[in-house]
Amino acid sequence: NVKLLSNFIHNIIDEDLKEGKYAEGIHTRFPPEPNGYLHIGHAKSICINFGTAQKYSGLCNLRFDDTNPTKEDVEYVDSIQEDVKWLGFTWQDRKFYASDYFDQLYGFAVKLIENGKAYVCDLTADEIRQYRGTLTETGKESPYRNRTVEENLTLFAQMKNGDFADGTRVLRAKIDMSSPNITMRDPVIYRIAHIHHHRTGDKWCIYPMYDFAHPLSDAIENITHSICTLEFEEHRPLYNWLLESLGFDIMTRPKQIEFARLNITNTVMSKRKLRQLVEGKYVSGWDDPRMPTISGFRRRGYTPESIRDFCEQIGVAKSNSLVDVAMLEHCVREDLNEKADRVMAVLKPLKVVITNYPDDQCEYLLADNQPNSDNHRYVPFTKELYIEQTDFMEEAPKKFFRLKPGGEVRLKHGYIIKCTDVIKDDAGNITEIHCTYDPDSKTGGATAGRKIKGTLHWVSAQECLTAQVRLYDYLLREDEDPEKDFIANLNPNSLITIDDCKIEPSVAWAAVGTKYQFLRQGYFCIDKDTQKDHLVFNRIVGLRDSWAK
Ligand code: ATP
Ligand code: MG
Ligand code: MG
Known part of the structure; x- marks a missing residue:
């Protein structure tokens, strides 16, 4: 059961309910893109979305935001489900894929064209970027902006039918090239990409952009509060413009709310960089116990309760901040202090x-x-x-x-x-x-x-077991300097392996994942590399707590 302190998101929901909005109930979603394993930042989003639904006796969907097939894979779809479940949340029959909406999304795009609110543009990606301008200059209209509805409908159908090569044309929303918000300067909403999709196969060669697919997927699923991270704040006008333009009722249509991303000291927190660590073999995999992925924490020996407790304690804020990694360690220590058996x-x-x-x-x-x-x-x-x-x-x-x-x-x-x-x-x-x-x-x-x-x-020399113990330190030596390649900041001593450790025989039949306090040493967990006659322990965390409240 999740403790739920109130936060600014809940205040917004309370206001909405008071105004008579969302009479059908509160409905959130957790929308991961299946292009990597979930990390501790996602855990925060999971706790907020599923936790909010629980608090209001509402619903929370698990939605795979799989609209960009280039980097997506079923391996990630599977790992994401395992991780959400492990954290203690269930979506029951509420698992969806944005790719299931490709037909409906296409229909919405056609409707925008019919209403004169979208056009096919032949500028190159570079030209589009230039035409959209910068914060200090206004944008310039595309020469294709005033194509007729008929011409746009024909071209868009041809795009869909595979008549054009990748990158030759896009569909853009027709909004306002002089808007101070660059997002609103005729954003691209569909692109041509002849790529195989892990669910829809080769059915589509055009794919919707995130900014188009996301609000409309929310609307299709009757989401009431679409909770996302701060970098989407500038996209909110577009989110609302699309819903408005397609006629969704203000009393029931989803509302985007942004909160601050979780950042933790000494911790790499982006799927792109985590992937770089895996592919560059700097770690043994996505679940390497040093990785800040949920699967890494699980293997290391963290409990779901400790991660949920951490997410609760850091709270939900509207401005970005950096959380001390010592606080996360404090949370697991507190939980294991209650739960872990002591051994020598x-x-x-x-x-x-x-x-x-x-x-x-x-x-x-x-x-x-x-x-x-x-x-x-x-x-x-x-x-x-x-x-x-x-x-x-x-x-x-x-x-x-x-x-x-x-x-x-x-x-x-x-x-x-x-x-x-x-x-x-x-x-x-x-x-x-x-x-x-x-x-x-x-x-x-x-x-x-x-x-x-x-x-x-101490242990008996005759009656002990021999084990390998893996001691971990932070992957990042110091806080990431954005100017510097983060690989250069990697801690060369983040893993220290000690062979021939001696341990009392009571642990002999313990399952992988069993957690102990080694007296005077810290908390340790039996690693999955354990085999008959080869016992391997991960140090989860030491005993000394450096977290100052
Ligand atoms: P990354 O940049 O690490 O790849 P992402 O935001 O692209 O993260 P998604 O799969 O799109 O990853 O994320 C799913 C949800 O998790 C989104 O709603 C996103 O806002 C949220 N999320 C991702 N990272 C964090 C974080 N560090 N703190 C809080 N929420 C996060
Ligand atoms: Mg994303
Ligand atoms: Mg990303």
């Missing part, structure tokens, strides 16, 4: 031998899976153990409360041990630590209450 894993192992512990003994120590929880597991304790290399120091400063020669630490869920010897190889590298243990110091024992400053995580 040693990333960089150092062997410890308990010299006064019986050689072949293995005892199972009771360990709670979460603080204050009744769920427990058993962790094996044996004569040989591993601790973290960084938890031992031979020449330790005074405040070092981990293990040092002559010093004592408590092993979590187990005994107090004391370091008696440091064993080194010929080169002087430490190979193992010898310790003695206090047999009465485990829970329930006579000396269990002894105050010891440091508590370490």
Whole structure:
């Protein structure tokens, strides 16, 4: 269930309802173009659109905005559905494709021509751009602007029938070449493109432009509030002009509302650039755990709840801003703190031998899976153990409360041990630590209450599993400098792989996607690369929270 704070979009809807508009109910849509995988910015749009429909007990459509076949593919159609579902939203039977409206859209274009509101233009793309002018100069009318309705109808039908080559003619709306808004200077609404479409095949060789297809698809689906990002603000007059010109009733026709795009520090957020990362093999795929795609976050170990919570917390604003990535990390940490079982894993192992512990003994120590929880597991304790290399120091400063020669630490869920010897190889590298243990110091024992400053995580050397752990850092080193090629800003150390990590055996049968807190280390998730005898973990996020509210 989604928490719904009110926002300016909801205020607009409330006003509309008060004025008696949209008496049939509120109806939104999420309209991805299937030309890539969804990213966290799309998650914001999904939460707003589906969340708004939920709040008003209305409907939300999933609409594939597939009017530009060049970069579109069914792979993306499938991944988008998987991602929306995973985020926790359902469209039920409300899945649509803009390409299903190609006939109707063609009909609307014909109607505009018949009403003298559209014409076939033979200028080249470059000429059209020049004629449309700039912000400081007004546009110039095309010499083809005053073709007769009959001529336009014939030419448009010929365009449709494939009589002309790509780029030779377009259909333009006839609006106002002197408008201060360049969008309104006779925008192109249909272009010729002999390209195969992943749904309509070779039926069409003309395709509607986004600015034409979008408002009309909204109207066809009875959308009431067409929520989009700010860069479409200048397109709103065209959106309204088309609906007006085609006779849609102001009381029921859709209304475009713009909100600020999500931008996050250290994060690449455009499908075009994400595609560049995939195609250039800078990452292993769209679902590489470093990718800000929904599938990347899922694989990394983020929960849908944490992403929805993030989208809720950032709110919906009317001006662009940059959100600190620490806030997203804060959200997943909070969620996993509640949900993830704790286990012990040693990333960089150092062997410890308990010299006064019986050689072949293995005892199972009771360990709670979460603080204050009744769920427990058993962790094996044996004569040989591993601790973290960084938890031992031979020449330790005074405040070092981990293990040092002559010093004592408590092993979590187990005994107090004391370091008696440091064993080194010929080169002087430490190979193992010898310790003695206090047999009465485990829970329930006579000396269990002894105050010891440091508590370490550990695993049994005989009874542990070996795993590969992948540590991730941000893909972008610093905030993207638009002047600089973003590839030059990539962090060369965004993936660090550690082999031979040691982990307690309780995780042996866990499924891919299972999330844990590794005590003192952070949150980790079993990666899909895991195979029999090859356990792979992703670090989702560390324990330390750098998000300042
Ligand atoms: P990109 O530029 O990354 O390719 P897009 O806007 O072209 O994004 P679409 O598939 O057209 O991608 O987006 C579907 C919906 O998601 C649109 O309504 C769009 O406004 C919204 N959306 C895309 N990126 C963001 C973002 N960063 N923040 C919020 N909403 C977004
Ligand atoms: Mg788009
Ligand atoms: Mg795009």
